[in-house]
Amino acid sequence: MTARSPGRRPGGPDTRGEILRAARESFAGKGFAATSIRGVARDAGVDAALVHHYFGGKDELFVEAMALPIDPRQVAATILDGPVDDLGRRIVTVFLGVWESPDGQQRMKALLRSMVSSDQVAQLMREGLTRMVIAPVSKALDVPDARLRVSLVASQLVGLALTRYVLELDPITTEPAAELVDRIAPALQHYLTG
Amino acid sequence: MTARSPGRRPGGPDTRGEILRAARESFAGKGFAATSIRGVARDAGVDAALVHHYFGGKDELFVEAMALPIDPRQVAATILDGPVDDLGRRIVTVFLGVWESPDGQQRMKALLRSMVSSDQVAQLMREGLTRMVIAPVSKALDVPDARLRVSLVASQLVGLALTRYVLELDPITTEPAAELVDRIAPALQHYLTG
Structure with missing residues (x-):
């Protein structure tokens, strides 16, 4: 074996993995805003063009590095596709849809636990989700206090996930998802347009 | 120094502390329901009457052992003291009151983090809070789906605490508590009587 070259290497079989490893380190250490494609490429020892080739942009790199079960921009698009007076129902439906799938639930639980135990992960997810979901949905509401x-809505969803899947508070845990949608949608709609 | 006697000892300067230590171990290991004053007394090497003398009953022992900033039964009493159509506002006001005090916030944050990271602590708090707060408030509502x-309401409160104090999601974190009460009270009231 030869010593690893400090220069840039072309794409190899594990290049994608090395980029993801460098991205995870950068996101966790510096946060979302201070992480750049160029910096991740340098840390992984590859050309920035290769990172773009594999992942597109920083948002996609974030989604892959954090092992999110669904792309938050796709979530935002689905939520915003319909009338504003039905927004609360679409939000809780999409949210529970991700959490009710076995793979999604496992990943989201791990992520939620990491956010609670690590300030770094909390900040990172805050930045990523604010940028990809909260900001576009707030913009669509088009009122001065939209962000609040x-x-x-986010606070209710986080609490729903925590009580249903992590703390397992009955009957939140045992209730069918459709019943929870019926109960929670009006509360979310009140927050949004009430 | 003599070897510690296996028999029952009278109350000494650290007896209270030893009872609390035994109680914490029992609550964490066996849960709320399976913990008894008699068992805690035996583990602490004291007479059961002494545990009653120091703490009253199992509920009080739980409150002290978990270092809760406020007695949940007092919380339930405050919440239930008033008309049902203002219940949502009283609940979120009392809840934020506990969390807004510096000492309360520190203890509640530690507790919330423990609940998320430990299934045992989650189960214990679930049992204790269900018994001391959720059950009496449900009873006061007097409808078949009161527990749900x-x-x-509990899911929204947990989510509020998590986003405001742990995940620090703006503007939930920066908003004055009174404004959050005004926004959240109607949603809680809808859950309770809507």
Whole structure:
């Protein structure tokens, strides 16, 4: 074996993995805003063009590095596709849809636990989700206090996930998802447009 | 120094501390329901009457052992003291009151983090809070689905605490508590009586 070259290497079989490893380190250490494609490429010892080739941009790199079960921009698009007076129902439906799938639930639980135990992960997820979901949904509401309204919705969703899947508080845990949607949608709608 | 006697000892300067230590171990290991004053007394090497003398009953022992900033039964009494159509506002006011005090916030944050990271602590708090707060408030509502209604309120409160104090999601974190009460009270009231 030869010593690893400090220069840039072309794409090899594990290049994608090395980029993800460098991205995870950078996101965790510096946060979302201070992480750049160029910096991740340098840390992984590859050309920035290769990172773009594999992942597109920083948002996609974030989604892959954090092992999110669904792309938050896709979530935002689904939520925003319909009338504003049905927004609360679409939000809780999409949210529970991700959490009710076995793979999604496992990943989201791990992520939620990491956010609670690590300030770094909390900050990172805050930045990423604010940028990709909370900001576009707030913009669509188009009222001065939109950010607060959408954040109140987020607080209910986080509490729902925590009580249903982590703390397992009955009957939140045992209730069918459809019943929870019926109960929670009006509360979210009140936050958004009430 | 003599070897510690296996028999029962009278109350000494650290007896209270030893009872609390034994109680914490029992609550954490066996849960709330399976913990008894008699068992805690035996583990602490004292007479059961002494545990009653220091702490009253199992509920009080739980409150002290978990270092809760406020007695949940007092919380339930405050919440229930007033008309049902203002219940949502009283609940979120009392809840934020506990969390807004510096000492309360520190203890509640530690407790919330423990609940998320430990299934044992989660189960214990679930049992204790269900018995001391959720059950009496549900009873006061006096409708068949009262437990689900009150649990939905709990899910919003847990989410509020998590986003405001642990995840620090703006503007939930920066908003004055009174403004959050005004926003959240109607949603809670909807869960309870809507």
